[in-house]
Structures are given as C-alpha cells and as structure tokens.
Amino acid sequence: MVSPTFFPTQIAGSLHMTIQTAVLIETLKKLGADVRWCSCNIFSTQDHAAAAIARDESAAVFAWKGETLEEYWECTLNAITWTNPDKFGDGPDMIVDDGGDMTMLIHEGFKAENAYAKDGTVPDPNSTDNAEFKIVLAIIKRTLPIQADKWHKVAKRMMGVSEETTTGVHRLYAMSTAGELLFPAINVNDSVTKSKFDNLYGCKHSLPDGLCRATDVMLAGKRAVICGYGDVGKGCAFAMKAAGCITTVTEIDPICALQAAMEGFSVKTLESQLPTLDLVITTTGNKDIIMSEMMHKMRDNAIVGNIGHFDNEVDMDGLFKKCKRINIKPQVDKFIFPDTGKGIIVLAEGRLMNLGCATGHPSFVMSNSFTNQTLAQLELWKERKSGKYARGKVYTLPKILDEKVAHLHLDALGVTLTELTDSQSSYVDIKKKGPYKPDSYRY
Ligand SMILES: NC(=O)c1ccc[n+]([C@@H]2O[C@H](COP(=O)([O-])OP(=O)(O)OC[C@H]3O[C@@H](n4cnc5c(N)ncnc54)[C@H](O)[C@@H]3O)[C@@H](O)[C@H]2O)c1
Numbered sequence: 079m080v081s082p083t084f085f086p087t088q089i090a091g092s093l094h095m096t097i098q099t100a101v102l103i104e105t106l107k108k109l110g111a112d113v114r115w116c117s118c119n120i121f122s123t124q125d126h127a128a129a130a131i132a133r134d135e136s137a138a139v140f141a142w143k144g145e146t147l148e149e150y151w152e153c154t155l156n157a158i159t160w161t162n163p164d165k166f167g168d169g170p171d172m173i174v175d176d177g178g179d180m181t182m183l184i185h186e187g188f189k190a191e192n193a194y195a196k197d198g199t200v201p202d203p204n205s206t207d208n209a210e211f212k213i214v215l216a217i218i219k220r221t222l223p224i225q226a227d228k229w230h231k232v233a234k235r236m237m238g239v240s241e242e243t244t245t246g247v248h249r250l251y252a253m254s255t256a257g258e259l260l261f262p263a264i265n266v267n268d269s270v271t272k273s274k275f276d277n278l279y280g281c282k283h284s285l286p287d288g289l290c291r292a293t294d295v296m297l298a299g300k301r302a303v304i305c306g307y308g309d310v311g312k313g314c315a316f317a318m319k320a321a322g323c324i325t326t327v328t329e330i331d332p333i334c335a336l337q338a339a340m341e342g343f344s345v346k347t348l349e350s351q352l353p354t355l356d357l358v359i360t361t362t363g364n365k366d367i368i369m370s371e372m373m374h375k376m377r378d379n380a381i382v383g384n385i386g387h388f389d390n391e392v393d394m395d396g397l398f399k400k401c402k403r404i405n406i407k408p409q410v411d412k413f414i415f416p417d418t419g420k421g422i423i424v425l426a427e428g429r430l431m432n433l434g435c436a437t438g439h440p441s442f443v444m445s446n447s448f449t450n451q452t453l454a455q456l457e458l459w460k461e462r463k464s465g466k467y468a469r470g471k472v473y474t475l476p477k478i479l480d481e482k483v484a485h486l487h488l489d490a491l492g493v494t495l496t497e498l499t500d501s502q503s504s505y506v507d508i509k510k511k512g513p514y515k516p517d518s519y520r521y
Contacts, residue, residue, distance in 0.1 A: 085110035087459055090158045090170035092180035093242055094122035094433055095141035098444035100130055102174070103137045105452055113137035116157035118176040120145040121409060121426050122433035144408070151213045154180055155221075158232070167231030172458055173239040174451055177387045178246035181239050181263075183214060185253065187229030188260060190218045194226055236261035237462040240454035242447065243267050244277070244308070245363045245387035250472045262467035264454040265474050266447070271483040274521050276447040277309035280439030281385055282317045284432035285359060292410045292425050292435035293381060295357075298322030303355045305348060306362035307334040310385060314361055315343055326351055348372065357381035359431075360391035370396025373422050374415050383425035385432050392428035409434045442490065449483045450475060477513040 089106055093099055095117040106113050115137045117123045123141040131139045140153035158180060160168045175181050186201075193199040200222055201215040221228060238261050241247050247267045253259040267273050289295065302323035304315045311327065315338065318325045327343045328351075329335040335345045348358070348368065352375040360367045363386045370393045373382060384391045397403075401413035401421070409431075414421035426434025438444075453475060461467055488495065503510045515521075 085456070085459055087171040087237070088112045088114075088160060088169075089172050089174065089455065090180060091115040091137075091174040092118045092154055092157060093174055093176035094118055094438060095128045095131075095139065096122065096124045096433070096438050096444075097127040097130075098438070098441050098448065100127045100136070101441075101445075102448040102451060103131055103139075104134075105448070106174075106455065107136045109452075109456070111455075112160075114157045114160070114170070115139045115141065116153040116180075117141040117145070117150075118179055119429055119433060120147065120150050121429055122438065124437060147210055148213055151183075151210075151217055154183055155217055158183065166235040167228065169228070169232030169235055171235055172237050172455055174242070174455065175239050175246055176242035178241060178249040181241070181246070181253075182249070183217075184229055184232050184236070185258065185260060186214055187218050187221075188233050190215075190222060191226055191229050194222050233260040238262035238264065238458035238467055240264045240266050240451055240458065242272075242451065243387050244273070244310075247472070248363065254470055254472050257470065259470045259472070261469050262458065263472045264458060264467070265472050266450045266454050268474050269450045269480045269483065270521055271446045271480050271487075272450050273309050276439060276443050278313040280313065280443040280447075281310045281361070281432065282313035283443070284436055284439050285314045285385055286317050286321055288383070288385075288425065288432040288434070288436040289357070289381070292383075292431065293423065295381065300324070300356035301326070301351070301354050303328065303348060303351050303358040304343075305358065305360045305367050305391070306364075306386070307331075307338045307343075307345075308361065308363075311361040312337075314359055314385060315341075318359075319343070323357075326355075352376055355380055357383070360384040361386055362391060363387060365390040366393065367391040369393045370400055373397065373413070374400075374418070376420075376422050378420040379412075379423055381423045381425065382428075383431040383435075384428050385430050387430060389428045392424070394424075394428040397424065442487070446483055446487055449486060450480075453479050453483070477515065477517055481512045481514060 089111045103113055123143045125143050128139050128141045131137050140156045173180050190201045201219045203212040203215040206212055241250055244267050247265045250263045300323050302318040303326045304311050305328045307327045307329045315325055315327050325343055327338040327345050328348050338345050352372055397413045401415055404412045409426045411424050412421045425431040432438055498510045508514055
C-alpha cells in the first residue's frame with residue numbers, strides 16, 4: 079500500500095474532465111500530489127465532474143463544456159502554472175497528458191525562449207494558418223517578456239509525462255526521434271489493458287451512445303462506414319454491425335483491411351460509398367479523411383462524425399466556408415450546401431463525438447486506463463533519480479504491471495483464472511505469476 083506521503087509532487091493534467099477523470103484526480107491527490115487540471119477537448123468536460131473536483135479542492139480545475147479555442151489554451155496555461163512558485167519555478171513535476179497538447183505547449187515555449195535569448199525574437203502568430211497554433215504562439219508571445227525562462231524551468235523540473243492516447247503517443251515518438259523530447263515519457267496507450275480495452279471496447283460502447291444521444295437515429299438497416307480499422311475502428315465497426323448496420327470499412331493498411339474482411343466487413347474506398355452511406359465515422363488519427371467535396375456527394379441528412387483525437391479528420395473549414403449552418407442542438411449541426419439544398423448532420427463540430435455528444439467510455443474500461451495512468455505516474459516519481467526513465471525517451475509499462483491491471487479487474491466480472499501447474503510452468507517456461515506473454519505478443 080502506498081502511503082499518502084509517498085508522492086509529494088505537483089501534477090498537471092490535460093485529459094477529458096469527466097467523472098472517471100475525477101476519480102483519477104482524487105487518486106493522485108490521495109497519493110499526496112498537488113494537482114491542477116484542464117480538459118484536452120473543448121466539448122468533453124462534464125461540468126458536474128469539474129464542479130465536484132473544485133468543491134472538494136481535489137485539484138485546481140480549469141475546464142467547462144463548450145470552451146472557445148482561446149479559452150481552451152488559457153485553461154491549459156493555467157493548469158500548468160502554479161500560483162505559488164517554489165525555487166524550481168511555477169511548473170509541474172509530472173504531467174498526465176491526452177493527445178499531447180500540454181507537452182506541446184512546454185516544447186513550443188522552450189523553443190521560443192531559446193530564440194528570444196539568442197536575438198530577442200518573439201513568436202509570430204501570423205506565421206501559421208492553423209487557428210489553434212496561432213493561439214499557442216500568441217500565449218507564448220504574451221508570457222515571454224514577463225518570464226523568459228518559464229518553460230526552461232518547467233522542462234528541467236519535469237520528471238516525466240504519461241500519455242493517454244494513440245495520437246499523443248505518435249507525437250512523443252516523433253519528438254523523441256527528432257531528439258527534441260525534453261523529459262521522459264511513458265506511453266500508457268500501448269499498455270494492452272489500455273489500447274485493447276479503452277480504444278476497442280470503450281469506443282464500441284460510446285460510439286452508439288454518442289450517435290443515439292445526438293440523433294436518436296434508428297441504426298438497424300442503415301449503411302455505416304467506419305474509416306480506419308485500428309483499435310478504435312474495430313470497436314466502432316463491431317458496434318455498428320451489432321446494431322444492424324450494413325457496415326463498410328476503409329483502410330490504408332493491408333493487414334487491417336484483411337482483418338476487416340475476415341470479420342465480415344466489406345472494405346472499400348470512402349469515395350465509392352459516398353452516394354449511399356447513411357453515416358460515416360472517422361477513427362484514423364490521420365487528417366483530411368472526409369473533405370467537403372465528399373460531403374457534398376452524400377445523401378441528405380447523412381451523419382458525419384469523428385471519434386479520433388483531433389478535429390482535422392473532417393474538413394470543418396471547408397464546411398464552414400461553403401455551407402449554411404443550422405444548429406439543431408448543442409454539438410449537433412446541419413450543414414446545407416446552397417447549390418443542392420441538401421445537407422449533412424455533423425456531430426461535435428468534427429471533434430471526438432463520443433465525448434462531445436455523450437459522456438465518453440463507461441467507468442469500468444476507464445478504470446483499466448487510469449490504473450495504468452496511476453502506475454505510470456508512480457513509476458516516473460519512484461524512478462526519478464535512478465535513471466530508469468531517461469530524458470528524451472518513450473517507454474511502455476512493463477508487461478507484469480499490464481497483467482496486474484487486468485488482474486485487478488477480474489473479480490468485478492466474476493472471472494476465475496486457471497493457474498499453471500508446476501510442471502506446465504516449466505514445460506512452457508512461464509513463471510506461475512507471469513508475465514505470461516513476451517512483449518512482442520499482440521493479443
Ligand atoms: N474518442 C475516444 O474515446 C478515443 C479513444 C482512444 C483513441 N482515440 C483516438 O482515435 C484515433 C485512432 O486510435 P487507434 O488506437 O485506433 O489508432 P490505430 O493506429 O490503431 O488505428 C488507426 C487506423 O487508421 C488507419 N488509417 C490511417 N489513415 C487512414 C486513411 N486515410 N484511411 C483509412 N484508414 C486510415 C490506420 O492504418 C490504422 O489502422 C487516435 O486519434 C486516438 O488518439 C480516441
């Protein structure tokens with residue numbers, strides 16, 4: 079058992095402020111951490127969860143449902159800035175990140191401080207067309223003259239980040255490969271008890287939940303297209319099939335495409351499905367999956383949603399430029415093309431619709447994910463001086479901890495494990511208490 083004094087550290091989190099996240103925050107607090115938090119999506123906060131965290135003073139929380147992008151980044155800045163700096167500065171010792179925005183802010187701030195120290199250059203928000211990155215640069219530009227070493231101090235004191243999702247993990251590996259990652263990182267997503275459960279079973283539950291709360295549409299008999307057949311795509315495709323949809327998958331990867339075909343899905347291009355589809359969901363973590371010209375070819379009232387991390391899978395810019403928008407209710411809009419008079423229904427403005435239109439995954443699957451997060455934070459803290467987790471490198475949790483997370487959740491489902499006998503254990507060369515699989519095993 080970990081005593082409350084085990085963990086005397088400052089933790090900043092950027093992760094959907096839901097009721098399940100509230101329990102993660104309370105866990106970190108109970109372990110002794112001083113916690114500040116923001117959401118990692120403008121629509122994903124459950125206001126009652128944020129309010130409960132604020133009321134109980136479990137964390138300083140900066141999150142509400144329906145933030146503007148400007149508010150979102152101010153919340154991130156506030157969550158990462160302690161109002162009572164110590165001798166190491168005003169930053170966190172560790173981060174819980176989901177999608178990598180908080181990590182990105184530190185790295186962009188660090189880069190800007192280097193340029194400022196060299197020749198007084200300040201970031202130029204007009205140097206980018208990306209609306210969100212403009213805001214990031216504007217914040218750094220504003221804070222730089224006030225405190226020109228803020229982000230260097232943060233980077234120095236950081237013991238590490240634990241990253242929740244596939245997209246954030248991609249960003250971390252890219253930074254590590256480029257030699258730019260400033261602190262150690264634990265990739266929580268690729269714990270088996272995260273990606274093969276949250277991404278898969280979580281989305282299998284929360285995709286239809288989001289669709290029904292947003293539209294109450296009859297799913298049976300409808301033609302559904304799922305773009306991407308990774309962990310999230312698999313959960314989504316199975317959910318649509320189970321609901322009675324005629325389900326088609328799109329993929330770029332021959333292995334995933336073959337898997338989908340062998341599970342009974344038709345695998346086609348999105349272009350070929352445009353005139354007939356009733357609903358389409360992106361799950362790729364890639365950009366430019368559904369462009370406005372494609373949506374122009376869809377049937378009237380076709381539903382378009384994204385469950386991947388960022389809002390660039392669906393060409394929202396194109397829709398805003400070309401279409402008339404009718405807001406049906408919060409996070410549900412019809413975009414009408416003026417030349418045809420036909421329109422499509424877009425969920426959560428192209429942001430992850432299971433958190434925008436519903437409440438994300440159920441608690442049981444999030445308990446698996448957040449047990450991994452807690453173990454990752456404890457690992458980073460315990461090993462902060464040992465050199466086990468080096469700056470600039472990305473790690474996954476050891477298999478034995480992954481198995482422990484699963485073990486902790488078996489009783490709740492009434493699972494009875496079979497135990498290896500001594501002779502079986504020596505025959506297959508696996509210890510009776512695990513790990514039961516090599517790291518290369520894919521489940
Ligand atoms: N909304 C949620 O609750 C939730 C939960 C977990 C993960 N995510 C996010 O969902 C996204 C997917 O995560 P994942 O774990 O399934 O990743 P993954 O890498 O397992 O799957 C993505 C799949 O998309 C395919 N793909 C890429 N480009 C494509 C294209 N142009 N057309 C068709 N297919 C394409 C890839 O080949 C891959 O198989 C990420 O952004 C992740 O962060 C969201």
